[in-house]
Amino acid sequence: MSAVRSTPTPADGTRLCSLCRCRLSRYNREDVCSGCSRDNRQTARSVPTDIWQLPDVRQAMVNREFGRMCQLIREHAGIRQDDIAAITGLSQPFLSMLESGTRKLTNIDKIIELLDGLQAPPELTGPILRPRTHHQPRTSAPTALSPY
Known part of the structure; x- marks a missing residue:
């Protein structure tokens, strides 16, 4: 999980993704949307x-x-x-x-x-x-x- 950073919110109180600025789901506890999270995730190249x-x-x-x-x-x-x-x-x-x-x-x-x-x-x-x-x-x- 990524660390929680302060994400500016619009006047109506909705949270935005810190990377792409799209609206975050109220159920998302992260500071990035699932799409950005997937894009930034390093794909495993081998099993430990x-x-x-x-x-x-x-x-x-x-x-x-x-x-x-x-x-x-x-x-x-x-x-x-x-x-x-x-x-x-x-x-x-x-x-x-x-x-x-x-x-x-x-x-x-x-x-x-x-x-x-x-x-x-x-x-x-x-x-x-x-x-x-x-x-x-x-x-x-x-x-x-x-x-x-």
Whole structure:
């Protein structure tokens, strides 16, 4: 929340946004309107790494409850669904449905996309849910063929 500054008010007592001078809602306790607040907000580019140490986030990840996991991450990190969408590549409407339980995340590519964007630690995801990089072999090293 932004600090409360003295915002000049017109003669009728309404408060104005300190940035764009539009009329503030009587329910808005801030000194800026929601539009200016959104514009001035720094969009999250990553999830704090310590978020994965929280027991409820870890449990949701272990249980593969991706909607619950996203919701907990947002709540603990103080970020919006738009922020999660920006860092994962998934759409905000899809994330909303995922969190509400309306949709389930079953596509392995989308799961990998989500976990990679959230920078989930490998000890929680396991090797199958991590994106392959070009230096990781697809299979084990080839063995010598038997001459028989």
